[in-house]
Amino acid sequence: MTVFTIILTVTIYFISRKIFLKLKNPLLTPLLLSTVAIILILHYSGITFEQYKPGKEIMTFLLGPATVALALPLYLNRQILRESFVPILVGIICGTIATLTTAVLLAKLNSLDSIIVTSIATKSITAPIAIEIALITGGDPAIAVAFVVFTGTLGSMIGA
Template sequence: MTAFTISITVSLYFISRKIYLKTQNALLTPLLLSTISIIIILHYSGISFEQYKPGKDIMTFLLGPATVALALPLYQNRQVLRKSFVPILVGIASGALATLTTAVLLAKMSGLDSLIVTSIATKSITAPIAIEISHLTGGDPAIAVAFVVFTGTLGSMIGASFLTLCKIDDPVARGLAMGVTAHGQGTAIILEEGKTQGAMAGVAMALSAIFISFIAPFYIPWLINI
């Protein structure tokens, strides 16, 4: 069953990616289309989540090596990073701070429960770090992960098109924007544009998560209480 569920997942993602590359339709991004397809297949085939979980765990484990593999395009574009290191670092820190601040303030203005406000603060960083930060700040890890997944999915769907609409064409800027706001999912999508975009997105995803990890324990509670 494990091999079967992995085969289904990989096949559906491969097909979804082919469809997206051919249509370039934001509503047909590989993650969204393959996820919906898997849910439908599991529902109608009678395969339970407990049966699917062993295969899911193996694929989740492989995310680690896949993330490390982003070091290759980063190495290939090391001259770009070295040349603009300070502006890139400032841009990542500013973007990470802006996404956190606007998320919390908009949630507060909407009258959401304090638990949700705290949990939504980490929506733009990768899930493992969001879980740990939610523990430290009094949020709910499950809610935090839900917002992380939603943000990444939405960012991968509309992020690149929005940047184009705003006439942001520089590969470095596009990569940094997607990495900071849509973490891994955004990085996977922008990597389709080019290695420079993918490398910068990988750098932004990692450094923004580290930056938020340092400031979150004191900045999020302060922001919520102002």
């Protein structure tokens, strides 16, 4: 079942990507469309989350190496990054402060549980890093990843 769920997930993602590239509708981003499709397939096929989970664990593990692989484009563009180092650094610092402040303040103003507040603070980073930070800070890795995915999906829909 594990191999089947991995193949299913990857196939659904590539189909979703083809649909997005053809229709160019920001509401049909591959991440959103494939997530909805997988949920519907699991629900109506009778595949339980426990059956899907081993494949999910393998794909989640692969997020770490995939994130590390992003070092190659950074290396290839190192000259541009060096030339724009200060503006990039200022943008990252300002963006980090703004996103952390607004996320945590809004969560606290709405009296959300501290686990959710801690988890929501990681919403604008990659899933593997959000998982690690959530574990270190006492947040919930699943909630952290959900916020990362939601933030990324919303960002891709707005920026698509």
